[in-house]
Amino acid sequence: MSDKSKKTHCILPYMHLYAEPTGLVKPCCIGGEFEDKLSLRDLSVEEAINSPQMKQLRKDMSEGIRNSVCMVCYEREDRGETSPRENFNINTLWKMPKVGKDFSVPKDALQHIDIRFSNLCNFKCRMCNHTFSSEWYKEIPLVENPHDDEIRTKEYYDYWKQNNPKKVIKAKEGIVEELKPFLPSVKSWYFAGGEPLITPEHSELLNYLHKTKPTIDIWGRQKKDVSIHYNTNLSILRFEKYNFLDIWFDFNKVFLSISCDGIGEIGEYQRTGFKTDVFIKNLKEIKKYFQPANSETQEVGYGYNFQYTTTIYNVFHIWDFYKFMLDEGYIEHERNIDFYYAWAPRRSALKYLPEADKPRVVEYLTDLLTKFKEPTTINKIESMIAFTKEQPDEHFLRYERDQLIKENARLDELRGGKQMKDINGMDWMKTYKAPIGSPIWKKQQELKGFKNFGDKKDNDGNPIYKPPIGSDGWKDEKDEKKLF
Numbered sequence: 001m002s003d004k005s006k007k008t009h010c011i012l013p014y015m016h017l018y019a020e021p022t023g024l025v026k027p028c029c030i031g032g033e034f035e036d037k038l039s040l041r042d043l044s045v046e047e048a049i050n051s052p053q054m055k056q057l058r059k060d061m062s063e064g065i066r067n068s069v070c071m072v073c074y075e076r077e078d079r080g081e082t083s084p085r086e087n088f089n090i091n092t093l094w095k096m097p098k099v100g101k102d103f104s105v106p107k108d109a110l111q112h113i114d115i116r117f118s119n120l121c122n123f124k125c126r127m128c129n130h131t132f133s134s135e136w137y138k139e140i141p142l143v144e145n146p147h148d149d150e151i152r153t154k155e156y157y158d159y160w161k162q163n164n165p166k167k168v169i170k171a172k173e174g175i176v177e178e179l180k181p182f183l184p185s186v187k188s189w190y191f192a193g194g195e196p197l198i199t200p201e202h203s204e205l206l207n208y209l210h211k212t213k214p215t216i217d218i219w220g221r222q223k224k225d226v227s228i229h230y231n232t233n234l235s236i237l238r239f240e241k242y243n244f245l246d247i248w249f250d251f252n253k254v255f256l257s258i259s260c261d262g263i264g265e266i267g268e269y270q271r272t273g274f275k276t277d278v279f280i281k282n283l284k285e286i287k288k289y290f291q292p293a294n295s296e297t298q299e300v301g302y303g304y305n306f307q308y309t310t311t312i313y314n315v316f317h318i319w320d321f322y323k324f325m326l327d328e329g330y331i332e333h334e335r336n337i338d339f340y341y342a343w344a345p346r347r348s349a350l351k352y353l354p355e356a357d358k359p360r361v362v363e364y365l366t367d368l369l370t371k372f373k374e375p376t377t378i379n380k381i382e383s384m385i386a387f388t389k390e391q392p393d394e395h396f397l398r399y400e401r402d403q404l405i406k407e408n409a410r411l412d413e414l415r416g417g418k419q420m421k422d423i424n425g426m427d428w429m430k431t432y433k434a435p436i437g438s439p440i441w442k443k444q445q446e447l448k449g450f451k452n453f454g455d456k457k458d459n460d461g462n463p464i465y466k467p468p469i470g471s472d473g474w475k476d477e478k479d480e481k482k483l484f
Contacts, residue, residue: 010073010085013057015094015111017049021119021169021194022131029058029114029192030084033071040115040172043136045182048394050104051165058103072343078367079381082376094188100223110182117176117201119169121194123233123273126411127311127348130167135273137167143410176205183212192231203242210247218252218301227253231307233271234258234282245289248302256290257303257338258283262314263324269423270313272415282329292336310341310384311348312404315361319368334374341384346400347407350388354401356431361388405432405440 012018012028019025025038025048034053043051060067066074073083097109116132124135166365172178189209196202206228215222228251237244248254259277261270268274286304293303308314308321318339325331342348350361365385372378405428412419421427429447436442 005062007077008064008066008070008074009089010070011060011088011092011094011096012085012112013054015097015109016114017110017112018114019048019116020131020170021116023171025051027054027069028084030072032071034069042177044321045110045178046107049110055103058099062103070463076383078381079262079386080379081386082379086107086224086337093259107182108185110186112188112190113179113182113186115171115179116177116193117171117196117199122197122198122235123195123271126273126313126408127270127309127342127345129345131169134167134169134194136251138412139411163263170201176201176208177440179205183209186226188227188229190229190231195233195235196230197232197236197244203239206243206244206247210250216252222467223252224250225252227251227255229255229257229260231257234260234279234286235273235281237285245285249289252301254290254302255293256286257307258286258304259307259309260321261309261311262317262321262421265313265418266317266321266423268389269418270309270311272276278465287330292331294335305335306337308337308339310339310350312350312353312426313348313420315350315384316364316424319371320431322372334372337377339377339380339384341380341387345407347404347411350384350401350460351390352392352404353388354428354432355428357426357428358388396422401432402434402438402440405429409443 010027016028017025018028018031019040023041024033024038025040026033027045036053038048038051038053042047048054057067057069061070070085073085076083077086094111095106097111099105119130119132119134121133121135124133124139128136130140131134189205191202193199209226210224213224213226216225218224228248234256259271260274261267263279264276267276267279290304293305306325308318310318314321322331322334322337325337329339333458341350343351346352350358353361363386364387365381368377368381372381391397408420409429423430429440429444432440432444434444
């Protein structure tokens with residue numbers, strides 16, 4: 001590797017295939033979309049790995065050029081964070097394949113595959129959407145709105161249902177059969193979703209691997225020569241006729257990255273569908289056979305760790321989660337938890353918090369730096385702080401903050417139960433300086449007891465809200481106007 005490529009090279013585009021439930025092919029799960037999109041619905045697996053887009057990416061990396069599809073890693077490195085690119089390059093046991101002059105790779109180059117067979121899921125997490133969760137299907141058109149300022153109407157929802165008849169999205173019909181010719185060279189699989197443990201294609205492939213993969217001797221036992229890594233919500237351990245605990249132990253290595261963002265009401269708020277009692281029951285079962293481990297090295301044959309996705313909802317519960325898992329014996333040290341942060345969607349990301357709420361978040365995260373000891377954990381917390389302090393692009397600033405509040409208020413309404421302010425103590429409806437006349441501004445006036453008398457409007461067509469005589473709003477109306 002040349003010196004100029006050390007800061008851009010990543011092994012994944014050479015020996016790895018990633019595809020989303022929509023069929024969309026990207027360099028990896030956090031990579032961006034190619035400008036000329038790749039899809040398994042249009043291409044075969046072999047055509048995808050040697051597409052012009054993938055060959056150009058490899059060429060750019062070899063020449064020290066930052067390709068835009070990999071900017072998530074490069075930007076993390078710019079913030080001083082250790083990126084997935086760096087971790088893969090350092091910790092992987094995969095080998096670089098032979099690369100052609102045109103930057104193509106042979107068929108047997110594939111050593112690691114991550115195909116999200118479908119979006120079938122039993123959760124609808126707040127930082128997710130219908131691309132990765134079928135449970136989001138009913139709500140997504142009523143919540144997310146990339147183009148208009150208003151929450152989408154019932155008419156739009158009816159149109160969306162009519163033109164999107166399938167709530168379960170599949171990457172490609174018959175994809176398991178198409179993958180079978182590549183299996184001899186594949187040493188490692190990553191299963192995610194959706195929820196992979198309820199996905200029929202996962203069970204089909206797992207069963208095929210179990211029957212066909214050759215064995216190797218591991219500690220005096222014959223094990224299937226393949227490693228499997230899951231990202232799972234651990235809501236089930238059995239699916240139809242399959243008891244996964246019975247099957248997993250015939251494989252060389254199985255690692256479970258368990259997605260959990262809080263115990264009790266915090267976890268149940270962020271991950272709708274999460275049940276604490278079910279989770280703890282399954283976790284106790286896993287703990288009988290699996291060891292808590294470091295996800296970066298996966299140093300044990302059968303291991304697990306936790307993936308805690310930090311958002312605006314659960315940011316103040318990082319330490320509580322860590323202490324619970326430690327005190328209950330589910331982890332041994334900090335590195336058994338990966339603390340990530342959501343950078344999208346806007347409704348979940350720390351970056352888009354109103355400025356009035358950011359100091360409290362930064363103060364809490366800064367205090368964690370004195371509590372955690374592991375360099376990797378400290379690095380991740382420092383990255384969260386840097387991300388929180390970032391300002392969205394000025395052109396989108398007002399809109400993104402408006403959407404953060406609006407979408408979350410809509411989710412609270414649709415899902416019932418706890419409200420945002422009950423979970424994290426931040427009442428954004430009060431702290432956010434909404435544009436005069438915007439839906440959020442109108443709601444703020446109503447919360448303050450202001451009323452729109454006689455449906456009067458100003459010269460710009462905005463409703464005129466007046467505080468009732470004697471109210472707090474009436475007393476400081478002049479100051480209130482300055483706020484906006």
